[in-house]
Amino acid sequence: MPNIASAKKRVRTTAKRTAINHSRKTRIRSFVREVEEAIAAGDAGAAQAALKAAEPEIMRGVTKGVLHKNTGSRKVARLSKRVAKLSK
Numbered sequence: 001m002p003n004i005a006s007a008k009k010r011v012r013t014t015a016k017r018t019a020i021n022h023s024r025k026t027r028i029r030s031f032v033r034e035v036e037e038a039i040a041a042g043d044a045g046a047a048q049a050a051l052k053a054a055e056p057e058i059m060r061g062v063t064k065g066v067l068h069k070n071t072g073s074r075k076v077a078r079l080s081k082r083v084a085k086l087s088k
Helices: 005-041 044-063 069-087
Strands: none
Touching: 005 044, 005 069, 044 069
């Protein structure tokens, strides 16, 4: 356990940030899961709508530092490719 005041504050701050980052990451996963489920069901319209909702959420995760920039771009690109393939 930290004894110094600044170290105590750092523990509190870290715990708070960890909780926020965890919820953001969970939210991103939920949006991606919706797209995955629509693709699995073969519903092109629902997949397109879910992707439209998931893309800004993924990029918000990049902006907030939860995901790396390239990771976010890769996820969006792969989902877009699968949705486009489904639409054909």
